[in-house]
Amino acid sequence: MGLSLFCLFIAFMLSYLYGWDVGKEDGCLDLHLTNSSLSITTSLKDALKIVSEESDVIENVKLLFFMNGCLGFVSMACTLLVFPTEVRVFLNEHRNRWYSTSSYYWSKCFVEIPVTIVIAFTFATIMFYSTGQLSDSFRYSYFALNVIFVAFIANSVGNLIGILFADNYQLATTMGVALFMSIFLLGGFAVRLSSQDVFIRALSYGSFLRFNFYSVLVISQVFVCSVWFH
Template identity: 35%
Template sequence: MDVSVFKETLEISFTKLSYSVNGAGKERKTILHDVSGRFRSGRLAAILGPSGAGKTTLLNVLSGFKQRDVRGVIEVNGEPRVPTTFRRQSCYITQDMALLGNLTASETLLVAARLKLGPEHDNHRKRQMVAEILELLGLQKTADTRVSRMSGGERKRLSIGLELLTNPPFMFFDEPTSGLDSASSVLMVTHLKSLAVSGRAVVCTLHQPSSRIFAMLDDVLVLAQGQVLYCGPTDQLVPAFERAGFACPQYYNRADFVLEVASYERGDSLLQLIESSRSHHKEKTPRLYDDLLDCPGENVPLEASVFLHEHLNNWYSLSSYFFGKLLSDVPLQILCPTSFLLLSYFLTAQPADVCRVLMLWMVCMLLTILAQTMGLVAGAACDMQSGVFILAASSIPMFLFSGFFIRLSDIPVYLKWLSYISYFRFAFQSSIVALYGFNRPPLVCSVPFCAFKQPRKFLKELDMADEAGFWCCVAGLVTWIILLQMALYVALRWRLHKAR
């Protein structure tokens, strides 16, 4: 795989970027204040600053992951950045990039290759590219290891490999050395350096790099409370700070020195550094970047972060993911109720009637789909704790007025409407009618008198004697499924909107 294909100089520049969010009450909290700078290809650039300085926020804005509430100018190679085009030219590897733990490293790359590469690449070529990336990132020995059993450094290198499949010219990394030991951190930054040397524009955030890592950086941007103290070559950083009155002690780690200055440990005023940095960048007319990504568009919350990352890195659209998950779940949705029904139906001595089995199987399958979809909606719209609470709170009223605990005719008038929308009632009533309705012969009685020997009497006791109600209940389950699927799509779209 040729990773040195970028011959022309690439550059992303930004002028007077500001970003704010809603704070306490009606006040807005400004995270970035008139941030300006530029990053070029062939050079490894890092954004430095203490915690809360705005490093990750700036990276989110530059990569296009955050576009709402952003003011300023962002240009790519001297032209205004077009978000849809830039998404195809860039990738963003987050600090804790979500990967599916049950897949091996090679399987993860192969799935990504099939999603991201077009039909011009056949299966042989895709497998060849996977092998080349594994070799490039030193992952050959872990190619058949499950992701859940890989080390932190190996998972981070694998996340880089996923984006190398499309060979993007702009690469953004959020805290790539987070959670790694010193040796693994150096190895990680060495890989980033090799990507930059191959002609890419590589930008990362680093919290507290060692002197060895700092020496590998070509450019740095220093942030303090959302403002730029310096943006330029690494070898000019110390002189720039000295001109502002901040002298770096001899043999002192320059990264530690910069962070101490940005944390106000070496002085109370950084105004001269801020003004000096701004004077190096030509001001341009700010404009609002509030346009959303034009995509047409987490399963169960475990896949939510995977979906967000892959979609925002332009792997697939929301519609493709939604309908793909819808179809991929069908086999399991058929297998589970079928296995349950084949065991329970005949173990309870029900009649060997094909029609009854099919009707009951249909009800079980619809209820399975409904339950799974409801869980997906809660997972997509809420966090784990809130989702569990909302599901329980919304299901209890439906369960109480399903006709199982209380006869439908005994439900108070002002609560009867709950029984008309209860999906538990639809499932319970249709199952009972399928088992005991449609002229089922008398039940076998082992004692002289059985009160419910006639199935019809049993149905009347439950207020479910109307056999036409079976299909009404089935229609009710189908309606619930359609509404929940629509809610799932809306929840996923809302989650994408919120992520931006």
């Protein structure tokens, strides 16, 4: 319940900060205005319109990245705060032979997967329509699917860290925050990866935010432009 309320708060807060219509621009080039033969005679009004649209597209890109970053951090943090306690209870009950490891794992999955899907889907729906993204069933479906994947991957990372540091609750929390900050910085937005060393670029392939960010950009920008130009 707390996670769902917090995700709703983040969704409305991001929508308010970036604007309710930040996603209205598609980012596609206007071939009429960018034609070299017309560039000299383009009016000041058209030039200002291009600058305004470019600014809206940049703000939308920022929104898409921070949206997934916030959801990923919240999902991983909630798992880290709960999972170490669950592990200690599980180990005590497992020693008493109350149930097997597989029974605990599958029951945990069956309980958490529907809840995660509902929360992530609600979050994606609010973000998609409250920020004025271009309404399209294909874009909306894949947008929601990407958000759900972020929530699942973040939960998995939180479970992994919780297992590795199950004996030290404080260390698990610290390592989780440090790892997510690394994932965030290597996500392809906060740091320009093309100017980094080969080692840093190789590490960036371990950031799930990077692949999610690129896929969301393809859905919201590249796919629309490619369809319209054909």
